[in-house]
Amino acid sequence: MPVMHFRVQWPDGTEANCYSPSTVVGEFLAAGESYALSEFVERSREALQIGSERVREKYGFACSAAMDQLAQIEQQAEAFSSDPLAVVKVVELL
Template identity: 65%
Template structure:
């Protein structure tokens, strides 16, 4: 399983380098693509969940680092959650390492 890092640009223009234990994130994101925050979180939960399960299948235990990364992403995303009636903020997946 090739470890994959992906760079995310948040609505405030800050960037985060994110970790996945599997390249499955490449199936969920396109570099340069902007995603509504809710869609980005959905895709991230799905991709990191699959990645963690791939680790479980290979080694017999889930990848806690993938789940820690998801928690970090959700924590950052909470800053940009729109109030009811406001449009969703957008997140850009900048690149993969």
């Protein structure tokens, strides 16, 4: 199953490398695009859950790495949740 990594820039300018167990993330996020914080979290959640389910279908168990990545995204997003103008930029999809 092909994995995909995506690098994002948080509202404070820091960058993070993220993991998806499936290329499905490319259907939800586009390189060079900026998303409102809540939209980025929702798109990431949906993509990572689909990716985890694809792992379950193929191997019989969910992808814990995808759920760990989602938890990290949600935790990082919480730091910016009080800013209604916060955006996350997808720097690149790898």
